[in-house]
Amino acid sequence: MKQRVSMIMIGAANIATLSRFYEDGLGWTPWRKGGSGSTMYKVGDSVLVFIDRSYLAAERGEPMAAGSKQSLAVFVESRGEVDVAMAKALHAGATLTSAARPRDGDMYSGYFNDPEGNSWEVVFAPRWVE
Numbered sequence: 001m002k003q004r005v006s007m008i009m010i011g012a013a014n015i016a017t018l019s020r021f022y023e024d025g026l027g028w029t030p031w032r033k034g035g036s037g038s039t040m041y042k043v044g045d046s047v048l049v050f051i052d053r054s055y056l057a058a059e060r061g062e063p064m065a066a067g068s069k070q071s072l073a074v075f076v077e078s079r080g081e082v083d084v085a086m087a088k089a090l091h092a093g094a095t096l097t098s099a100a101r102p103r104d105g106d107m108y109s110g111y112f113n114d115p116e117g118n119s120w121e122v123v124f125a126p127r128w129v130e
Helices: 015-025 053-060 079-091
Strands: 006-012 030-033 039-043 046-052 071-075 095-103 107-113 119-124
Touching (some): 015 039, 079 095, 079 107
Antiparallel strands (some): 030 039, 095 107
């Protein structure tokens, strides 16, 4: 059996704001809403979970202020999808950190930060497609 699902947990200071950014701005559909205010999204082969920062910090034994930022990547099927994802993110209020551009041979990507400062790279990398 081929299994490639990974789970990424992000401690959010304001789940409602972050969820609105991803749902209204990027068009993601919640996969599952948790009873404790958490929200899950299925992104490719990964599950992205927004969970209250204080809860996640307590689970990890960290001070709440630690709320470390995440650096994440989403892989898409074409260069055009990179451009569309970047445009949606910027329209929704993301901070551009690097415009979409060719890099590393046949790769094409762009970078943005979401409202809580998590870094995203949107990547088209045909050599990595199975």
